[in-house]
Amino acid sequence: MDSDPGLRRSKRHHIGVDVGTGSARALIIDEDGKFIASAFEAIDEWQPRPGIHEQSVGQIWDSVCHAVKKALLQSGIQPESVRSIAFVATCSLALFTHDTNEPVAAGGEESTEKDHNVILWMDQRAKSEAETINKTNHELLKYFGGSISVLMELPKILWLKHHMSEVDFQRCKFYDLNDALTYVATGSQQFPCTEMCTRDALHIGVDGTAKGWDRGFLEAVQLEILATEDFKRVGGVCRHGRAPPAGTSAGHLCEKSARDLGLQPEVEVAVGTIDSYSGWVGTAGSRFDGQQDFPLHSRMAVVAGTSACYIVASRKPVFVEGIWGPYQDWVLLGHWMSEGGQVATGMLLQHVVEVHPAYDAALKLANNSDLSIYDFLDKHLEHMRSQSGVPDVSYLGRNYFYYGDLYGNRSPIGDPSMTGSVVGLTGDKSIDNLAIQYYGALEFIALQIRHVVSKMNEAGTEINSLFISGSVANNANLMRLIATSCEMPVIIPRQAGAAVCFGAAMLAVTATKKTSTGGTDSLWSVMQKLGQQGEIQQPEKNTLLKDLLDVKYVVYLEQCERQRVFRDMVEQAVSDRLA
Structure with missing residues (x-):
C-alpha cells in the first residue's frame, strides 16, 4: 500500500468485485496495477432441499457495497479517484420480471420468498431438464463438449418453465449473475446477457454466418418463448449481432448505485464475466523471465x-x-x-x-x-x-x-x-x-x-x-x-489467491482505455502491462x-x-x- 497520502490522491484507481459462492470481495488497484486494498463480505445462501441452492441479488448487492466501502476505508484513497468498476460472479441464474424489474422467486410455485431470486451455479435441480436438452442431439451441443451441463443456465430455465405457472414464467427475464449486478449498477432496463448468451445458446458462427441467440436451438429445447419479442427475456438482441466482449463499457453507475457503493456516478462500469474467466484474465498475463517464448x-x-x-x-x-x-x-x-x-x-x-x-x-x-x-x-x-x-x-x-x-x-x-x-x-x-x-x-x-x-x-x-x-x-x-x-513450465502469479478479483479490476481498467478512434485498448495489452510477476516451476x-x-x-x-x-x-x- 502506498505510504504517501498525496500520491494516493493523485493516482487513478479501479475496482474489481468478485462475487463467489460464499462471499463478495472487492479489490482496489491503481493505474499501474498495484494492489492497494481488498475486503470481503459474506453472502447468504438458502438450501430448502438437498441439491437446491438459492441466493438473493438484493442481499448479494448489499454484500458487494459493504465490501467496496470497507476496501475504500482501508485504502485511504478518495472515492473521487476511482475511475471504473467491474463485477464478476459465479455462473448463477438471476430472475426478474421483465415489466416491473422485481425479483422473482427461484423456487417455482412452491416458493414464497421472492427475494430468493438466484439459482446458484451448483444447484442440481435440473438434471432431467439437462437430459432432455441433450437428447435433442442439436448441433449446438458441440459447443458444450457434446452435452450441456446441469450447472448451466438453460436447464435451470427449463426447470422453471416446468415448475412455475405459465403466467409467472412469461413475466420472467433471466440474467447471469454478473450481468444482473451490472444491470443493477448501471440502472439499465435491458442489458445483454453476455455469459448466458455466449455459453448457453449462442450460434458462435464458426462458418462465419449467424451470431446471436439461435432461435432454432431454443425451439428444440422447448424454450421458444425466450425467442419472442426480440429475445427480451434474455437480454434482448445483442449489440452488433453479438454479446459485448468483457472489458468494454456498459455505461456509468446510476445515482442510486453510486450512493450505495460510496462512489461517484461518473465511475465507468465494465462488462464483466463469470469468475473463472476473470481468473484467466488475472492469471494468463503474468510476467516472468522468458515470457516472449509463450x-x-x-x-x-x-x-x-x-x-x-x-x-x-x-x-x-x-x-x-x-x-x-x-x-x-x-x-x-x-x-x-x-x-x-x-x-x-x-x-x-x-x-x-x-x-x-x-x-x-x-x-x-x-x-x-x-x-x-x-x-x-x-x-x-x-x-x-x-x-x-x-x-x-x-x-x-x-x-x-x-x-x-x-x-x-x-x-x-x-x-x-x-x-x-x-x-x-x-x-x-x-x-x-x-x-x-x-x-x-x-x-x-x-x-x-x-x-x-x-x-x-x-x-x-x-x-x-x-x-x-x-x-x-x-x-x-x-x-x-x-x-x-x-x-x-508452471507460472504462479505472486498474488495467486486474488487472481479472480485482480482480473475483474483489469476488466475495469480496460473499459477506461479510450483510443483516438473511440475504441479501446485490447484487454490483452492491459493484461500484459498490469500482469503480476510470476514464479516459474520448471518440469x-x-x-x-x-x-x-x-x-x-x-x-x-x-x-x-x-x-x-x-x-x-x-x-x-x-x-x-x-x-
Missing part, C-alpha cells in the same frame, strides 16, 4: 480452488469432447475461448485428508506447529523421505494408485457418473499412511490435467505453458507434479519423479477406462436378469 494462445490458465477451470484462448475454433466452447470474441476479440475443469480439486484434497483415521492426530500436530494440514503433510512426507533414505518423495507412494473423480468427471470425459478408485489400500491407519494418500490425490490432480492438455492439443490447441492461480497454487508439491507430469526431466509419473499416467488411463467397462458389464448383467 504467446497468448500457448498459455492455459488453471484457476483452481475448491474446483478447477482450465481456460485457453485459441487462434482458431477447436472442438474437444468434454471441453466447453469454443466461444468466439467473448473475452478477447479475434480469439476463441475453450474451458475444461475438474469438479473437485481443493475439495478433493480436503475429503481425502479428513476421512482418514489419522486426520485428528495430524491436525492437532499441525495446529501445534502453526501449519495448515497440507503444509504439515508436505513436511511429514519430506521427513519420511529423509528417514528412509529414498531419493524422492514420489518413491514413498510408488505402489499407491489413486483415481479421484469422486464427484463425476467434467473434463476431458464429460461423464458425471464417474467415481473414484484405489489400488494399494492397506490397513495402515498411521499419519504416514495419511501422507501417502494425500500425495496420491496430488498425483491424480496432476495426471488429470495432463489428460486434459493432451486431449486439447491433439484436437488443435497449442498449449505449452500452464499459468496457475487459486488456493492450490500455494502447494509446492502439486506445482512440481503438474509441471513434470505435463512437461510444461523435471530424466528424474525418478518423471519416470514414476509416466508409468502412473498409464495406470491412470487404465483406471479411468476400466471403471466404465466394469459399469457396462454390471448394467448388462442387471438388464439381462430383469428383462
Whole structure:
C-alpha cells in the first residue's frame, strides 16, 4: 500500500468485485496495477432441499457495497479517484420480471420468498431438464463438449418453465449473475446477457454466418418463448449481432448505485464475466523471465480452488469432447475461448485428508506447529523421505494408485457418473499412511490435467505453458507434479489467491482505455502491462519423479477406462436378469 497520502490522491484507481459462492470481495488497484486494498463480505445462501441452492441479488448487492466501502476505508484513497468498476460472479441464474424489474422467486410455485431470486451455479435441480436438452442431439451441443451441463443456465430455465405457472414464467427475464449486478449498477432496463448468451445458446458462427441467440436451438429445447419479442427475456438482441466482449463499457453507475457503493456516478462500469474467466484474465498475463517464448494462445490458465477451470484462448475454433466452447470474441476479440475443469480439486484434497483415521492426530500436530494440514503433510512426507533414505518423495507412494473423480468427471470425459478408485489400500491407519494418500490425490490432480492438455492439443490447441492461480497454487508439491507430469513450465502469479478479483479490476481498467478512434485498448495489452510477476516451476526431466509419473499416467488411463467397462458389464448383467 502506498505510504504517501498525496500520491494516493493523485493516482487513478479501479475496482474489481468478485462475487463467489460464499462471499463478495472487492479489490482496489491503481493505474499501474498495484494492489492497494481488498475486503470481503459474506453472502447468504438458502438450501430448502438437498441439491437446491438459492441466493438473493438484493442481499448479494448489499454484500458487494459493504465490501467496496470497507476496501475504500482501508485504502485511504478518495472515492473521487476511482475511475471504473467491474463485477464478476459465479455462473448463477438471476430472475426478474421483465415489466416491473422485481425479483422473482427461484423456487417455482412452491416458493414464497421472492427475494430468493438466484439459482446458484451448483444447484442440481435440473438434471432431467439437462437430459432432455441433450437428447435433442442439436448441433449446438458441440459447443458444450457434446452435452450441456446441469450447472448451466438453460436447464435451470427449463426447470422453471416446468415448475412455475405459465403466467409467472412469461413475466420472467433471466440474467447471469454478473450481468444482473451490472444491470443493477448501471440502472439499465435491458442489458445483454453476455455469459448466458455466449455459453448457453449462442450460434458462435464458426462458418462465419449467424451470431446471436439461435432461435432454432431454443425451439428444440422447448424454450421458444425466450425467442419472442426480440429475445427480451434474455437480454434482448445483442449489440452488433453479438454479446459485448468483457472489458468494454456498459455505461456509468446510476445515482442510486453510486450512493450505495460510496462512489461517484461518473465511475465507468465494465462488462464483466463469470469468475473463472476473470481468473484467466488475472492469471494468463503474468510476467516472468522468458515470457516472449509463450504467446497468448500457448498459455492455459488453471484457476483452481475448491474446483478447477482450465481456460485457453485459441487462434482458431477447436472442438474437444468434454471441453466447453469454443466461444468466439467473448473475452478477447479475434480469439476463441475453450474451458475444461475438474469438479473437485481443493475439495478433493480436503475429503481425502479428513476421512482418514489419522486426520485428528495430524491436525492437532499441525495446529501445534502453526501449519495448515497440507503444509504439515508436505513436511511429514519430506521427513519420511529423509528417514528412509529414498531419493524422492514420489518413491514413498510408488505402489499407491489413486483415481479421484469422486464427484463425476467434467473434463476431458464429460461423464458425471464417474467415481473414484484405489489400488494399494492397506490397513495402515498411521499419519504416514495419511501422507501417502494425500500425495496420491496430488498425483491424480496432476495426471488429470495432463489428460486434459493432451486431449486439447491433439484436437488443435497449442498449449505449452500452464499459468496457475487459486488456493492450490500455494502447494509446492502439486506445482512440481503438474509441471513434470505435463512437461510444461508452471507460472504462479505472486498474488495467486486474488487472481479472480485482480482480473475483474483489469476488466475495469480496460473499459477506461479510450483510443483516438473511440475504441479501446485490447484487454490483452492491459493484461500484459498490469500482469503480476510470476514464479516459474520448471518440469523435471530424466528424474525418478518423471519416470514414476509416466508409468502412473498409464495406470491412470487404465483406471479411468476400466471403471466404465466394469459399469457396462454390471448394467448388462442387471438388464439381462430383469428383462
